[in-house]
Amino acid sequence: MKRTRCFITILLLSALVFSVQGSVIKVLAVGNSFSENAIEQNLYQLAEANGDTLIIGNMFIPGCTINRHWECAQSEEAAYQYRKIVNGKKVNTSNKSMLECIRDEAWDYISF
Template sequence: MKEWKMLAVGNSFTQDSLYYLHDLAKAGDIELKAVNLYIGGCSLERHWNNVESDAKEYMYEENGESTERYVSINEMLVEDDWDYIITQQASHDSGIKETYFPYLEQLVEHFKSNVPNAECLLQKTWAYEQDSNHEEFPRYHCNQQQMYNQLSECYEEAAKRMGLRLIPSGDVIQSVRKKKPFRYELGEKSLCRDGFHMDMIYGRYLLSAVIYSFLFEKDIRENTFFPECAEREGIEVIKQCVYKMLNP
């Protein structure tokens, strides 16, 4: 059986996204090595600067587990035969167009020149919770819908310009926020744990479910993995929303 290999050049939002991915893949009979290069809040500009300086500033995380190993992007690109390389903008810059280029273009060209057989993808991140106290939320007038609209426009334009597939994580999150039991404005669960990072169970499961379904074209409704301490109602709502968003 082929082992799929994924490298994410990311930040804490990528950390949330990959947390349950290996578990879902295993339950779906897929062998997967999912590596995240983690620097909290890391932007596309900083990623590119780190490429140029060959900075060993990324904590190496594999299959949802952190290590004490610190690596550079350049060494990781040639460490394995990657099938996928995923990156994304830092959340605070996600809706600001001028923060994407030229850095995304430089990064993708660098990825492709070093790993020509890998598919490069963008992950569309998400808007903060409605009452988030994130210090950068005022850039979006502390308005979740405005942040979502702006980041959607930026990501979609960037993906089109670069010819990359866009993983629609932010879209699914915005859709699930309208469903019981995740209607936060009605006093139900928030998908965030602190106003911007994803909830440790439902939010992280949602993100991994999106990536699993998107990359491997699997029906998430048939996947048997179930996070510990989760309630079935919430997981089933997420499964249905993921399936519908990826199979319109």
């Protein structure tokens, strides 16, 4: 799981480095508690240091496997916790489907 968290972090950092300075970057993570660690810790500050504004979406099911995500995608089950961070403010909602979360923004990057 450390490899997954590291990969997600590197992917998102790369997106920030190669983005146009001063842009709004929208990132959605689909995962479990590891996605929370990977996307919510320090990513906002890194974007800010580059002059970017970051909108972070994190939809997760604690302990969730990739197979479980696939099942949720097929059934549209409202099983996700959804945390959205805009301008440093976190808003948490429960019982969201994958489709609801994806449709919430025009995401630039979606990571699994």
